Amino acid sequence: MFDAQFEGLRRIGEITVSRPSDQLEIDFEPGLLVLDLALTMTDGELCLGLASADSHSAPIVEWPTVDHVVIEATWWAIDEPTLREVRAALEGESIQLGVPLAMNQLLWLVWHDYVDVDASVLSQISGNSNVSSRTREFDAGLLSATLYPYQVSGATYLTSIVEQGLGALLADEMGLGKTMQALYVVSQLARASKSTALIVVPASTLANWEREFAKFARDLTVTSHVGSRRTGDHRALSRFNVVLTTYETATRDQTMLQMIDWSVVILDEAQSIKNRDSRRSAAVKQLRTQAAIAITGTPIENSLTDLWSIFEFLAPDHLGSLTEFQSRFPDNEMAAEQLSRRVAPLVIRRSVASVATDLPERVDIVTPIYVDAQIARSYEDARTTGHTAPLALLTKLRQICAGSAGADDDLLVASPKFARLREILEGLGSDGSKALIFSSFIDSIDALAHSVRELFPNMFVATVDGRSSPAERQAIIDDFSAHVGASVLVLNPRAAGVGLNIQAANYVIHFTPEWNPAIVAQASARSHRRGQHKPVFVYYLYYVDTVEDVMMSRLDIKRRLQTAGLSSASDEPGQSDLIAALAISPSGSFH
Structure with a gap:
């Protein structure tokens, strides 16, 4: 039965349609049905269909060939000429309705405004589900480690993007193990390809990358292209699965590095290239690579153009020219939301809160760092000259590593350890997290507090040490806890390591090691205790091939012995510790 009928042709809006057959028992809807492209999941695959706000039925996965459609026993007029034009454009990109989309096809649809990637789609494509059947199954035996569930989905998603010759931004929040996901991708590529992967890192994270590969990806051949003894022959680098280098070295050696066709180029702390006019940004963007990955927890620090510069490395044509980008995405909230949808298919971004159920209550992150030339000289001068008593010399060497041996604040800020601290603190601003920084020396505490205030003027920064009374300490902690936004307390582990509850902080940073594991444990327990609801x-943080390296090794041994009840705690090094600490030298290891 018809709700309405007409003879011959009829004009509905701007469209002329033919009369529906009176042989069908269907309802007739006199309005025009507007069909739009929509993303849909079919059998676990992301596909494209036609859907309408006026119809709640499942998306259509075949192109209409006449001027009307029948949906659930209702006849609708449609704008078939317009749909024919859309179909021709999509078929030019080999895109079909109902067929799983490849990542480059999804990007094309997003860029040309055919589809909008909303939150429901994001939850399925950003590291949590397949984008196409090309996504590999996770290989649990590839690394000597057990990844958290969110790392598994992120690693497989990254691999699928890279294998399609595209770029991706891994922007998980600080502490969620972005390095481990990158190791998986590199290991997967090494198994499938003879090409070499290049990883460009800040000098402050180079030692950590080296040790992560040595610990979790032992089957790979890895070399660090840094220092005065690095090779000048690009063919020598091509013999390895992985080449690690720093931004400074990549800038100096860009001509040689451009001679290699890399399987993937990975940038750690990729906010380092946010300034498109900088030499380092230009150097890495000119490298020849089959795919690219940028890793940063803070992809936008000052302006949306920070993200544009990163994407110029990842997918040079995806966001257009800088002039087009600035016109389309000015620095405001609405533009930021639009931009996030446009780049969503190439971005993996998980917050600590969103994956908290995957994480243990506490995550310990050991961070080795190479000294620079200036610290190496100061350290060696102190270690090899004069007739200082061994224990006093040991303290002097520790102070040099802490940036507190009579040096001014500028030297502390320029140190590799402070550079790593700064990278960690930059991640606090994204969700207003709070951090405790523990240092053993008063002048180091003052220098750290002053330098953090200078770099992050909007942060709450205070100190707690032996110069403040117990009542003053509690008042400072109360202010720290009550402050809304990113906050930092710089503390002495002996003065603030016992009897204080600071559950407002969920980041603890040991800037200087201690000989006694009980002091370290008690300091960490200021935050990790009952009442803490976050991971x-x-x-x-410690310097490689210095007294701090010996302290970290002995700390681990002492911790295991104390756990077994076999050793008492001591604030002083034993004889063997003293000998090892005074013998070790960083002079051959700085980069």
């Missing part, structure tokens, strides 16, 4: 991330 706690505990960082241990």
